[in-house]
Amino acid sequence: NSLSTQSRIVNVSSRVRVAVRLRPRNAEEQAADADFADCVELQPELKRLKLRKNNWESDTFEFDEVLTEFSSQKRVYEVVAKPVVESVLEGYNGTVMAYGQTGTGKTFTLGRLGDEDTAARGIMVRAMEDILADITPETDTVSLSYLQLYMEMIQDLLDPVNDNIAIVEDPRTGDVSLPGATVVEVRDQKSFMDLLRIGEAHRVAANTKLNTESSRSHAILMVNVRRAVKGRSEMNVSMSAENGHSSSMMDSLRPPIVRKSKLVVVDLAGSERIDKSGSEGHTLEEAKSINLSLSSLGKCINALAESSAHVPVRDSKLTRLLKDSFGGTARTSLVVTIGPSPRHRGETTSTIMFGQRAMKVQNMVKLKEEFDYKSLCRRLDIELDKLIAENERQRKYFDDEIERITAEAQYRVAEAEKECKVSLENEKMKYHQEYLDSIKILEEKWKVHQQSPKKQIKEESTSNGDVQDLLQNEKMLRQSAEDESNDLKNQLSHWKKMEATATAEVVRLRRMLDTEASQKDKLEEEIAVLKSQLMQLSLDADETRMSLDTGDGPGKIFPGLDSLMSHSRNSQPREQSNGPKAPVAKLFEQVGLQKILSLLESEEPDVRVHAVKVVANLAAEEANQEKIVEAGGLTSLLMLLRSSEDETIRRVAAGAIANLAMNETNQDLIMAQGGVTLLSMTASDAEDPQTLRMVAGAIANLCGNDKLQTRLRGEGGIKALLGMVKCGHPDVLAQIARGIANFAKCESRAATQGNKVGRSLLVDDGALPWIVKNANNEAAPIRRHIELALCHLAQHEVNAKDIVSEGALWELVRISRDCSREDIRMLAYRTLTSSPTLQSEMRRLRIEC
Secondary structure, three states: OOOOOOOOOEEEEEEEEEEEEEEEOHHHHHHHHHOOOOOOOEOOOOOEEEEEOOOEEEEEEEEEEOOOOOOOOOHHHHHHOOOOHHHHHHHHEEEEEEEEOOOOOHHHHHHOOOOHHHHHHOOHHHHHHHHHOOOOOOEEEEEEEEEEEOOOEEEEEOOOOOOOOOOEOOOOOOOOOOOOOOEOOOOOOOHHHHHHHHHHHHOOEOOOOOOOOOEEEEEEEEEEEEEEOOOOOOOOOOOOOOOOOOOOOHHHHOOEEEEEEEEEEEEEOEEOOOOHHHOOOEEEEEEHHHHHHHHHHHHHHHHHHHOOOOHHHHHOOHHOOOOOOOOOEEEEEEEEOHHHOHHHHHHHHHHHHHHHHHHEEEEEEEEEEEEHHHHHHHHHHHHHHHHHHHHHHHHHHHHHHHHHHHHHHHHHHHHHHHHHHHHHHHHHHHHHHHHHHHHHHHHHHHHHHHHHHHHHHHHHHHHHHHHHHHHHHHHHHHHHHHHHHHHHHHHHHHHHHHHHHHHHHHHHHHHHHHHHHHHHHHHHHHHHHHHHHHHHHHHHHHHHHHHHHOOOOOOOOOHHHHHEEEHHHHHOOOOOOOOOOOOOOHHHHOHHHHHHHHHHHHHHHHHHHHHHHHHHHHOOHHHHHHHHHHHHHHHHHHHHHHOOOOOHHHHHHHHHHHHHHHHHHHHHHHHHHHHHHHHHHHHHHHOOHHHHHHHHHHHHHHHHHHHHHHHHHHOOHHHHHHHHHHOOOOOHHHHHHHEEEEEEHHHHHHHHHHOOOOHHHHHHHHHHHHHHHOOOOHHHHHHHHHHHHHHHHHOOHHHHHHHHHHOOOHHHHHHHHHOOOOHHHHHHHHHHHHHHHHHHHHHHHOOOO
């Protein structure tokens, strides 16, 4: 009889599926191209697309799906991504990718969060909803990493400090991995949305002529799914008819089976022509890097479509990361996005041809099921603990029983000896007394006989008879005493025999204990052999999986497990010794938050750096923030800001405080412990733009609290923000602009509710000139926040004279006409039309709103 197992690998050929999506005309195209027809014509019912060369000729292309400008986000998800998500839940790897010209809706299709409108949710959000709805939390796990490829550097969007992650390639299998990336386990949709918001906040974007918020990096979301296989036995036990039963040892050695799959969602940066996008300076360098990586991807697609012997995967990091998605083992779905404008016919043609070539790429999709040997080891450890506990209970019972029997035997022997001794003494005294009495009687009779000789002669015969009777009685008494003494001796012998029997029973029980100890030693040796064979089995399984991947076929068994099962059938389960355990736990659970916080006060700089990074990562999760504050983490972070001179420690500590400052309760604690003063001192001393960005982000979060306005300004928070303007770094300026917008919004709300009177504190601190100067900044995040801040300041008549004197009126008029966001544009319009002072100045200058 034998028991064998094999890792099940299913190979399925699958072509890359490609869908095309048309973006509707935007406001600029409606005005500029009003007299021209769209350059494309869609035939969704035929899954065709016509690309017009001119008014008479057009080329026709077929795709797997053709999505019009009216297609909903739900429709796009169901035809593009849902089949891939379902494959991932079944154990296959999957990739969903968006490709197209900048400004055609790639990020809208994939990464839209849908905060304002749930129907606008993108593929990322909907895919995670389906995954979390399908898994079982008790046995399955979902984790993710969120990265961006920026200027050929892989950066962690969940941990901005980790800005140059290396790609590691397995020399044997060729698989690529990113061990340096942050991996976060996801339990619910809310935590996933929070992670997406954190990642989007760190993603690089810029304002170009083609798109006001153009992504300048490739965003990559990696979702790892680990599922336990249910409802199917992977191991069949074949037992002979003579046995008629299966070994419990074999049942305990059945490892559970898990499926590991990965979903990769790739939001590629848009391809662009420099003459059309107007990129220059650093934005131009970004555009060159984007076009170079997309060009490398196009070369790989061409080589795979033409079945070329050489595929230039190593030309860029993007192609190395997507190695498994094109020509690999993943089920891949591509959506190419295009615009209708005839001015961009060349870019539209290039995008369509990219999709056509991608449809020719064949992937060999693989389903891999693996044995969970760690779970098996944990189960064996539990069984071993149970057997050891049972052995200890039995041994304790035997020891107690031996002690009881020994004590009882000793007590009975002592009682018997005591009774025998007392009886002998009593009999001895009794017979001695009778002997003395007989002698005394004889002496008296003798005296009487001497005094009466005559009478003696007469009574001689009578006396002799009496003496004979007395002697006869004495003999009888002596015989009775001897009999009773013999009886007592027999009883004593009987008790000694009982003592010998009890001693023999004790010896027998000790021999049983020795036998049990010998069996225990043998079982410990067998367990050691089983563990070594189990480790060999794991190695054999890995080698077999590698051989199966290289083409040896799925039918090969594991010889290590076969020999192990053969050994286990011939051995009976015994008590096992307690072996070492190796539970896998997170650092947070292993060390404990209190110990991690204590490392912040270490005298070694490297230890403090690593400890503050761990605390910063924990603070990024809302579930950990309350625990960190309760354990004194906030106080420790503020102490580091006050005392440390290490730039890295101050930067990471400021970032952690910024994360904690997102909570209103924590904001009060930060203010109470002098946090604003410390942040202001750090801003005045720091020169690193990243440190200043973290400090500005923390103060910006505090600016959004209505209750802290006066205290924040009094402790120098606004002046600290304005002091960081000299840095000039776009990321720092974006956080400064956000903080000013938050402060202005809170002031506006307080004034509307009647809680504030008088001129704005921002105006008092001299922020208005900088606001006017940057109201039309090229960076979209800076410009958007400044426009919003200016509108809130101008809403109240008390600030109107300052608005006019600083030249902000012209910016308000521009915002009301040209702002890309409708809500800000309407707010500026309402402000201009509702202010008497501004209306009067506009009439004087003959400005029409």
